[in-house]
Amino acid sequence: MSPDRSQTAYAASAADLAVRALDALRGIGGTAMVAEHVERAEDPKAALAAIRVVGADTFAPYLLADAVFHPQDAAAVTQSFALFPPPVSTPDPPPAGAAEPWLVAWRDWAMAALLARLAEAEPDGVRAPRPTGAPVLTDPDHSQVSDAPAGQGSDSHAAHGDGLPTPDSGAPDDSGPRDTDWQRWSVRMGQLSPLALPGLDGPVHSAARAAPLALARGATRAVLRRDFPTAARITRWLALLGAEGVALPLDPVPLLAHLRLHGGGPRLALDVAIARRLLGLETV
Known part of the structure; x- marks a missing residue:
């Protein structure tokens, strides 16, 4: 399989798993949702890759709804870690290291932590230590508000920088103000x-x-820019x-x-459904 076809297969399988997770969150479907995703896949490798792509959200039906975590699901997730293992060493945070490996490490940690919780023990071979280090979010007065790992987003500024600049260190964006730290930080948090x-x-x-x-400003800005996937991801934090x-x-x-009115595929729908469940809304 060519690299392009492989990526297409991985993306399609990830979308399929997101649909399964969304159905399970709504009480639709049977048991062992993750294992079934792998067993019924035409390309088992792509199905296992999809588990790592969807990440901790695979567990949303077990955390937020009545779905029961099955031992076969734990085995499928463990197999995905075996086939696509995290790096042996934890990546350095930006700007010392590249942003993307560090962000993947955070997502891997979340998945491993929830797997250990749901399986009531960390399965053998699943190792994803929590990353360290944090870029700093500053307010317009340059006082420190918080520090945290941040993630790459669809915002053009966020997609190219390794770390988070202070408000005075970045070039003005197309909206005018030089105070863009909250914009980049919120997209990356998404x-x-x-x-x-x-x-x-x-x-x-x-x-x-x-x-x-x-976060509220970032979600609002993403909606105004019609970047609905980013808006949904940031809104999850608000939820x-x-x-x-x-x-x-x-x-x-x-x-x-x-956000529900604008579609955007199963991934956005899953983000919105998770946010609504977090808020205690019955209909997702």
């Missing part, structure tokens, strides 16, 4: 949205709790904060209703 699930906690979550206004009782500067419920 790329870590699989961590916005119950049962996980760490510096990423602490950063979200310390900067709900930056998690709301579930924890954090005061929010923006009501995420109408925002999620707006």
Whole structure:
């Protein structure tokens, strides 16, 4: 299989797994959802890769709905780690290291941590230590608001920088102001949205709790730019904060209703459904 065909197969399989997770979140489908995804796949390797792509969100039906985590699901996730193992050493955070490997390490950690929780023991061969280090989010007055790992996003500025600049260090973007730190930070936090699930906690979550206004501004900006996938990912953090009782500067419920109207594929639908479940809304 050519690299292009392989990537297409991986993307298609990831979309299929997202649909299965969404159905399970809605109470549709049978048991052992993850194992069934692998067993019925025409390309088992692509199916196992999809588990790593969807990541911790694979576990959303078990954390937020009535789906029961099956031992066969644990075996399938463990097999995906065996076939696509995380790096032996934890990548350095930006700017010392490249952003993407570090972000993948955070997502791998989230998946391994939830697997250990649901399986009530860490399966052999699953190793994904929690990364360290954090870029800094500063407010317009240059005082430190929080520090946390950040993720690559679809925002053009976020996609090319390794670290997060302070407001004065980046070039002006097309919206005018030089204070763009919250923009880049919120988009990158969106790329870590699989961590916005119950049962996980760490510096990423602490950063979200310390900067709900930056997340609200980022979600609003993404909607205005019609970047609905990014808006949904950032809004998940707002939903998690709301579930924890954090005061929010923006009501995420109408925002999620707006995002549902624009489609965007199974991944966006899964993000919206998870956010709605976090907020305790019955209909996802």
